[in-house]
Amino acid sequence: MKLYFKYLSMLLKCQMQYKVSFTLTVIGQFLVSFTTFLGVYFMFSRFNSVNSFTFPEVLLCFSIVLMAFSITECFVRGFDVFPQLIKSGDLDRILVRPRNEIFQVLTSNVDFTRIGRLMQAVLMLIYAVPVSGIIWSPDKVITIVVMIIGGIVMFSALFVLYAGISFFTIEGLEFMNIFTDGGREFGKYPFSIYGEGVLKFFTYIIPLALFQYYPFLYLTGKSGNIGLIFLPLMGFVFMIPCYSIFKYGIKRYKSTGS
Amino acid sequence: MRKYISFFKIRFIEGMQYRAAAWAGIATQFAWGGMNLLMFWAFYQNGENSFPMTFPELSNYIWMQQAFLAMFMAWFFDNEIFDGIMSGNIAYELCRPIDLYNMWFVKNMAIRLSRMILRCMPILIVAALLPYPFNLTLPSNTLNGVSFLVSIFLGFLVLIAFSMLIYISAFYTLSPKGIRILSTSVIEFFAGAVIPLPFFPETLQPIMYALPFASMQNTPFLIYTGYITGFEVMRSMLLQVTWLIILLTSGKLLMKHALKKVVVQGG
Numbered sequence: 001m002k003l004y005f006k007y008l009s010m011l012l013k014c015q016m017q018y019k020v021s022f023t024l025t026v027i028g029q030f031l032v033s034f035t036t037f038l039g040v041y042f043m044f045s046r047f048n049s050v051n052s053f054t055f056p057e058v059l060l061c062f063s064i065v066l067m068a069f070s071i072t073e074c075f076v077r078g079f080d081v082f083p084q085l086i087k088s089g090d091l092d093r094i095l096v097r098p099r100n101e102i103f104q105v106l107t108s109n110v111d112f113t114r115i116g117r118l119m120q121a122v123l124m125l126i127y128a129v130p131v132s133g134i135i136w137s138p139d140k141v142i143t144i145v146v147m148i149i150g151g152i153v154m155f156s157a158l159f160v161l162y163a164g165i166s167f168f169t170i171e172g173l174e175f176m177n178i179f180t181d182g183g184r185e186f187g188k189y190p191f192s193i194y195g196e197g198v199l200k201f202f203t204y205i206i207p208l209a210l211f212q213y214y215p216f217l218y219l220t221g222k223s224g225n226i227g228l229i230f231l232p233l234m235g236f237v238f239m240i241p242c243y244s245i246f247k248y249g250i251k252r253y254k255s256t257g258s
Numbered sequence: 259m260r261k262y263i264s265f266f267k268i269r270f271i272e273g274m275q276y277r278a279a280a281w282a283g284i285a286t287q288f289a290w291g292g293m294n295l296l297m298f299w300a301f302y303q304n305g306e307n308s309f310p311m312t313f314p315e316l317s318n319y320i321w322m323q324q325a326f327l328a329m330f331m332a333w334f335f336d337n338e339i340f341d342g343i344m345s346g347n348i349a350y351e352l353c354r355p356i357d358l359y360n361m362w363f364v365k366n367m368a369i370r371l372s373r374m375i376l377r378c379m380p381i382l383i384v385a386a387l388l389p390y391p392f393n394l395t396l397p398s399n400t401l402n403g404v405s406f407l408v409s410i411f412l413g414f415l416v417l418i419a420f421s422m423l424i425y426i427s428a429f430y431t432l433s434p435k436g437i438r439i440l441s442t443s444v445i446e447f448f449a450g451a452v453i454p455l456p457f458f459p460e461t462l463q464p465i466m467y468a469l470p471f472a473s474m475q476n477t478p479f480l481i482y483t484g485y486i487t488g489f490e491v492m493r494s495m496l497l498q499v500t501w502l503i504i505l506l507t508s509g510k511l512l513m514k515h516a517l518k519k520v521v522v523q524g525g
Contacts, residue, residue, distance in 0.1 A: 024436020031440060035447035042458055047305045174282040178289045186293050193300035194293060 007107035015112050022113060029116025033066060037120065040188060051193045056132040057220050058189055063124035064144065065187035065212055068151025070117035076156045077114075078105040080180075082163035083170055092255050101250065105163070134220060143219045143229050150211035150232020153239060155180065158206070161242035167249030183208045190216055210234045265361055266368045273372025280376040288381060291324035295392055310456040313391040315483040319454055321385040321394040322479045328373035329414050330475040332445035335421065335438060336366055343428045352517070359513045362425060366418045398484035405491050410478035412498040417474045419505035420445065426509065429516035450476040456485060470505065473498040 015022055040062065044055040053061075073080065085091045085108065094104045134140055162176045183206075186194070191202045191209040202209040211232035217223040298316055302309050311319070323330075339362055342348045351358060385394035397403035424441050428434040446452060448471035455466050455476050466472055477494045480486050486494060 018433065021433045021436050025439055028436060028439030028443060031443040035443050035452050038447065039452040042453060043301060045459055046308045046310070046457065047301050050300050050304050174279065174286050178286055182290065182293065186297070189297060189300075194296040195299075198293070198296060 004103070004107065008110060011107075011110045012112055025113040026116040029113055030120055031116075033117045033120040036185070036188065037062070037124065050189065052222075053190055053193070053220075054132075056128045059124050059128040060132050060134075060219070061190050061212065061216055062188035063121045063128060064147050064216075065151060065184060066117060067121035067125070068148050068211070069155055069184040069187075070114045070121060071148075072152050072155035072159065074111055074114040074118070076106065076159045077111040078108040079156075079159040079163040081109055083166040083173065086166060086253075087170075089255065091253070095250075095253075132220070139226065139229065140219055143215050146229055146232050147211050147215050147219075150215075150235045153235030154208055154211050154232075155183065157235060157239040157242040158183070160239070160246050164242065164246035164249045167246075167253055179206050179208070187212050207234060207238050261356055262360055262364045266364045269365050269368035270372045273369050274376065276373075277376065280373070283373075284377050284380050287324045287327055287377065288384065291320050291381075291385070292392075295320050299392075311454070311483070311485055314393075314395060315485055316454070317385075317388075317392050318394055318483040319479050319485075321381065322482055323451070323475060325378040325381040325385070326374055326410065326475070328377060329370050329410070330417055330449070330451070332417070332421070332449065332451070333438075333442045334370070335424070336362070336369060339365075339425050340428055340434050343425075344432060348520070352520075358517070359422065359510055363418060363422060366421065367414075370414070370418075397482050398487075402481055402484055402487065402491065405495065406478050406482040409481050409491075409495050409498060412495065412502060413474045413476075413478045416470060416498060416502050416505060417445075417449075419502060419509055420470060420474075422509045423505070423512065426512045426516055429520060445471055445474070448472065449474045450479075454479075456480075467494075468497075470501040473501045 037059075040058060041055075043050075044058070048054070050058070078085075082105065085094070085105070090108070094101055094108070097104060129136070158176070158180050162173065162180065165176065166173055187208060191199050191213045199209060199213065202213075211234075214228045214231045218225060218228040295317060298320075299313070302313055309316075328334075342351065351361070382394060387393070397406060424434070424437060427437055431437060448466060448469055450472070455463065455472060458466055467476075473494075477498055481491055481494070
């Protein structure tokens, strides 16, 4: 753990060398998600609700997803740019070192500019919490925390899966964006609004709805089933197959030789 | 002229090589368009009367947007140009008896067009086969259909003319990352890539339509869907031409100024 923080501070210092570029990128990251927010806002200035979800409720959902995603993108960035590690041959360097390879991939890249997105998420949460009409009893607070943690685990699992697949093919990888970037982009609304088929897909195949939609029902009081709070923890279960694919990929990995 | 055509050809053929990647891209765009439509469908069912377009019009808009994404995606830049400026390789380009602005312009056209051609047909065909009201239909009348073809080309040129300004800005900043991401989000939003411009609040719309960003993908797609007709079509196309001239002239002038004081990086 101490080593991890050492790496973090090194990477932070590294990125802080280019202050103007760093600041502009942070502002840019903020703007990107801010325009998405404006899109939602404009929709709700025309329509009062969507599938009985109100604007503050959707904002709450959006901010939880965005928060989980931006934290993941910041700290699990190494897996996001993993194909480059393979291409450049840096993976070989990682494999010969006497340390866990997951740890090393994690520390190979941390993107602090994602703070811009995180800021947007925090602002939306601060706005939505008082106006959402939810009575903030301890169980609701726990729900939000569990949702964010579950979300981080789910998105991390998807990034690990992405890295795992890149051992086998580089060409088809763009498809994975539907689940990572798409999960963030479409997760701004509870998955139920896209219809039953989509909800089922995000429940059983890519289980993003487990941290987003189901506990959200409990949070907004649309369901009284307290068991829904713990569904996001299924992210840890989802991590198992994703990690196995990654492990399998590493086992049969042959260097690119560069 | 001939040299620019051959630049175009080189880049175009290069772009046509990535076929497997194109299939993944098609699947991604298809899912993206579908999810977007389902999202709008949910809103549509909650308040049909507040919907600024008819639903079939929106379906047409979304599918055209996905099919021609490669022409209008604002986040795409030719990294060779940025690398050239930062590494100093630009010096070689300057030695050639060609106009740098025109060459970059043609290169950008070629890359985007080759990607579009690889991707558009499968999306158009599958989208046309979807059930009503999610399907893609033919334009409402011939006049709109013909105007669309002219307008999409104009919009394409406006987008590239605008992104040229960002390439040129790299001469001044030498670190284009921040400006790239800033300009990308601004273009995407005001061009109607996040939500179509008719969904913007009414008070903002006159300003939105006057900005150069509306002359990119917004105008041709709205013409195709039949959201704007008759005299409005002519007027918005005239606006496209105006912006194109303004952007081209300012781009050329800026380039001249930048090249006068260019510092070649590295040795």
